[in-house]
Amino acid sequence: MRTNENRRTGKGIFVMNEQQRQALAQEIEAAARRGAARDQVELVSLLRTAQAACGGVLYRDVVLEIAQALGLKVTFLEAVLKRYPSIRTDQAPHVLTVCQGQNCARGGQLADFVRRTYQVEPGGVAGAGFRFQVSGCMKHCGSGPNVKWDGQVYHQMTPEALRRLVEQGG
Numbered sequence: 001m002r003t004n005e006n007r008r009t010g011k012g013i014f015v016m017n018e019q020q021r022q023a024l025a026q027e028i029e030a031a032a033r034r035g036a037a038r039d040q041v042e043l044v045s046l047l048r049t050a051q052a053a054c055g056g057v058l059y060r061d062v063v064l065e066i067a068q069a070l071g072l073k074v075t076f077l078e079a080v081l082k083r084y085p086s087i088r089t090d091q092a093p094h095v096l097t098v099c100q101g102q103n104c105a106r107g108g109q110l111a112d113f114v115r116r117t118y119q120v121e122p123g124g125v126a127g128a129g130f131r132f133q134v135s136g137c138m139k140h141c142g143s144g145p146n147v148k149w150d151g152q153v154y155h156q157m158t159p160e161a162l163r164r165l166v167e168q169g170g
């Protein structure tokens with residue numbers, strides 16, 4: 001396992017030291033013994049632990065190491081990660097959720113803007129470093145259109161404001 005930095009966002013450099021690296025390797029081994037290869041609760045718990053050990057963003061080489069240790073296909077792990085957007089990876093260090101409730105989605109403007117501008121469909125990862133998803137009403141209709149960026153709600157979004165959010169990484 002190599003050390004990493006958050007190259008995509010340029011924000012914060014995290015370097016895993018030898019002790020942290022060994023501690024994570026032990027966590028992976030322990031999870032493997034507990035049956036994480038077959039038990040999704042254990043597996044997701046391990047992925048969250050690894051994310052924390054990586055400084056909040058799960059790095060690809062750690063995903064590969066986990067896949068190897070558990071005898072799982074990387075594509076399977078990637079599918080699991082897609083279902084848990086709160087586990088951020090270095091391929092998608094951010095999560096953008098565009099409200100598609102009736103009030104916010106009128107005209108479909110923001111979701112279309114994201115699709116066209118970042119060449120990504122809902123559920124996919126944009127090259128700009130975020131996972132794109134859509135949701136139902138976020139219960140802030142009065143101040144829409146709304147989006148969430150890493151779980152934080154942003155109100156009265158326009159395509160330009162959204163572009164700034166993505167460029168600044170939140």
Ligand code: FES
Pocket residue numbers: 099100101102103104105136137138139140141142144145146
């Ligand atoms: S429709 Fe978007 S917050 Fe209600």
